Amino acid sequence: MNVKTKDTCTIAARGNMTLLSLEEVNKMMELGRGSIHELFRKCCLAVLNHDAQDDDAMAVLNRYPDFEVKLIPRERGIHLELINAPSQAFVDGKIISGIRDSIFSVLRDIIFQTTEQNTGKYDLQDSFGLTNYVFQILRQGDVHQYGKEPNLAVCWGGHSINRVEYQYTKDVGYHLGLRGIDICTGCGTGAMKGPMKGASVGHAKQRIFDGRYIGLTEPGIIAAEAPNPIVNKLVILPDIEKRLEAFVRLGHGIIVFPGGAGTAEEILYLIGILAHPNNRDVPFPFIMTGPKESAEYFEQIDQFIRFALGDEAAKFYEIIIDDPEQVAMKMTQGIERVREYRAEKKVSYYFNWGLHIEESFQHPFIPTHENMSGLKLFADRPLNELAADLRRAFSGIVAGNVKEFGRKQVEEHGVYQISGDTALMEKLDALLLSFIEQQRMKLPGSKYEPVFEVVK
Incomplete structure (x- = not known):
């Protein structure tokens, strides 16, 4: 395949990667040449390939087999040398500023954070230690804003939604932006890009120039959901569990747009946490929404949740169809209740330490x-x-769809088999088949082949 690349480019760090001790630099150089180098290379390529039209991680790697990235030690931090990088990351020979920032976010979260973890300073065997690790990664990513009133809405949803659904996510983001709400998403395209794009216009109208557009991702999925151009704070968590915990502890409310198996995974994760007895009195606005064309999708999700988990589970969320302004108003009101609760309890606005999350x-x-x-x-x-x-279960299906490890598992051993109560399996089977029929699990440019089989 004929692809355009830039032969070589050396870029200097900005932000907190410019202030490193020589010891930190030496440790990073050692790690950067070792076993973690290939992961670092893949994540850098995903960021540089941000305008790609497909979301096939393996195809991206095959398209740029000669891409390489090297760490160059400097007294003022570390520089990076990019070799045979995708040309779309450059303008007139210079790397796009936002992409450079994201590249050094990769360096920080893949190399620097791993060196920190290897020092043994984090206890990843118990619940508090895991939460503390998530906090430290977010703090290093400079996403916390101490003293600022709660205003961060997390938006979940699919990366391959249709044009009508994408426009709806922009409309919701616009009304959130007008109300001074910042946005946090999974950083990719579709429902992860639309709210940020809409909010950026709302912020501009309100003359808000320090809006946060936070993208949280993880190494296994970054190539399939490369950071969109609106993201101005990128953080790469080590795995999907820490990514999900970062969402719920960092955000002050969550909005869910249409999606596929990955969105269903996120919904079930949040319900599982909010349903714990220790969290029953903790305010946390949770809204599912989409245009009128997506009403059936949310009916199916709602029916499955009620059947699998009972009507009690449906008390944790509200479904609003085809009303972006109402969504923004409800979320703003919900975030105000979060502010009042945390002020009364005298707890942090910027990280929800009090939310109980089972190991x-x-x-x-x-x-x-x-x-x-x-x-x-x-x-x-x-x-x-x-x-x-x-x-x-949904996490495994997502892995089989787009993550390198999961796809290799399916190629080598066949489709995953999922089993359980017959009635529950029938409902699960029907929900997953509906995702396929609605092309919510279809990778762009390819015919979807199921990576799972429900055994009743």
């Missing part, structure tokens, strides 16, 4: 065939425990 939601789920078939999808389990395993 079963924090430790990484590896989507092997054995782990997928071992999920306990039985209706008589406690609501939060069943939600946790349903979340893992």
